[in-house]
Amino acid sequence: MKKIYVTQPLLPELSDFTAQIEEIWTSKWLTNMGEKHNELESKLKDVLKAPNVSLFNNGTIALLTALKALDLPYGSEVITTPFTFAATPHCIVWNNCKPVFCDIEPDTMTIDADKIENLITPNTSAILAVHVYGFPCDVEKIDAIAKKHNLKVIYDAAHAFSTEINGRGIGTYGDITMFSFHATKLYNSIEGGCLTYNNPELVRKIYNLRNFGIRSEELVEDVGINGKMNEVQAAMGLLNLNLFRQEQEKRAKVKAFYNEHLANVKGIRIPKMPENVTDSLQYYPIVIENDYPLTRNELYDKFKAINILTRKYFYPACHDYECYKNDLAVKLADLSVVDDLKHKVLCLPFYGALETSDLQNICEVIKLAN
Numbered sequence: 114m115k116k117i118y119v120t121q122p123l124l125p126e127l128s129d130f131t132a133q134i135e136e137i138w139t140s141k142w143l144t145n146m147g148e149k150h151n152e153l154e155s156k157l158k159d160v161l162k163a164p165n166v167s168l169f170n171n172g173t174i175a176l177l178t179a180l181k182a183l184d185l186p187y188g189s190e191v192i193t194t195p196f197t198f199a200a201t202p203h204c205i206v207w208n209n210c211k212p213v214f215c216d217i218e219p220d221t222m223t224i225d226a227d228k229i230e231n232l233i234t235p236n237t238s239a240i241l242a243v244h245v246y247g248f249p250c251d252v253e254k255i256d257a258i259a260k261k262h263n264l265k266v267i268y269d270a271a272h273a274f275s276t277e278i279n280g281r282g283i284g285t286y287g288d289i290t291m292f293s294f295h296a297t298k299l300y301n302s303i304e305g306g307c308l309t310y311n312n313p314e315l316v317r318k319i320y321n322l323r324n325f326g327i328r329s330e331e332l333v334e335d336v337g338i339n340g341k342m343n344e345v346q347a348a349m350g351l352l353n354l355n356l357f358r359q360e361q362e363k364r365a366k367v368k369a370f371y372n373e374h375l376a377n378v379k380g381i382r383i384p385k386m387p388e389n390v391t392d393s394l395q396y397y398p399i400v401i402e403n404d405y406p407l408t409r410n411e412l413y414d415k416f417k418a419i420n421i422l423t424r425k426y427f428y429p430a431c432h433d434y435e436c437y438k439n440d441l442a443v444k445l446a447d448l449s450v451v452d453d454l455k456h457k458v459l460c461l462p463f464y465g466a467l468e469t470s471d472l473q474n475i476c477e478v479i480k481l482a483n
């Protein structure tokens with residue numbers, strides 16, 4: 114029986130990729146802000162509708178650098194969501210800050226902006242929110258809270274490549290936004306990522322931090338890391354930039370199929386993207402409510418038995434990790450919505466090359482349990 118994975122990486126024609134590789138061989142320039150790197154950085158400004166873009170070798174190093182660039186005080190608290198990938202809170206700790214987990218909003222599953230203010234203390238320095246599954250956080254409310262309490266705002270937009278809110282690039286909210294170009298993302302450069310930001314004063318700082326702090330041959334300005342994207346990654350990124358819109362069109366059809374066939378299944382909730390938001394189309398999460406005959410885990414197992422590999426994103430939630438769960442503040446935190454949803458969300462296979470027969474099978478499995 115063939116295996117159906119939750120996603121399939123977007124791949125250009127191999128001949129197009131080898132042509133790019135030949136150019137790299139000829140140039141003998143493999144990394145360190147090469148031609149392809151710079152071309153991709155510049156093209157991404159248009160795609161993401163952001164005034165400043167800095168490329169990175171992966172999204173995690175990009176996020177780590179974003180927090181570093183904002184100079185968050187040592188030991189300060191960063192309010193974040195536990196309903197995310199491990200990289201989000203880990204980047205806070207790697208910056209010598211403390212993650213303070215805030216509960217999520219049941220519909221979009223993003224950080225509940227109404228619960229943020231209660232968690233603010235004199236030691237809070239920032240909010241790190243995640244546009245989970247591409248659902249935008251309440252950016253206006255978060256902006257107002259940050260202004261009122263003088264906090265930095267960083268967005269993890271690993272799931273929201275090309276998302277726009279009322280035509281505005283999602284990467285233009287907050288102080289800095291991170292995008293991931295990992296192979297499993299809608300848009301990939303094998304591994305890779307970028308930061309977007311409005312403040313031109315951050316350009317120099319982020320450039321330095323990405324490159325060991327080295328400004329010029331004899332000048333080292335900052336305690337930087339190696340976050341540079343290489344030319345092979347950039348070549349892949351350039352080719353996939355020509356393809357991701359087509360992939361989105363195909364995924365829009367897959368989404369429409371699921372929406373139509375699952376709309377009336379009792380106990381299945383399909384979280385809705387707001388009207389004014391363009392969907393990145395990276396994930397298709399469903400919520401298995403209590404009135405569905407199977408639990409989320411039972412449905413997951415049922416799929417697995419027939420080689421359909423769905424994902425329990427995000428289970429465990431971050432506050433359940435061995436490295437966070439014993440913290441007293443974590444033990445005392447009210448995370449009841451996350452604690453409910455982490456047992457109920459299932460991400461279905463979602464990529465353009467899914468065949469109609471596969472989609473029919475997947476929907477039948479969900480319907481037949483009913």
Ligand SMILES: Cc1ncc(COP(=O)(O)O)c(C=O)c1O
Nearest residue numbers: 171172173198200271293294295
């Ligand atoms: C929400 C979120 N944040 C951060 C990352 C880290 O990105 P990367 O894999 O590019 O390091 C990912 C995915 O991998 C993610 O899903």
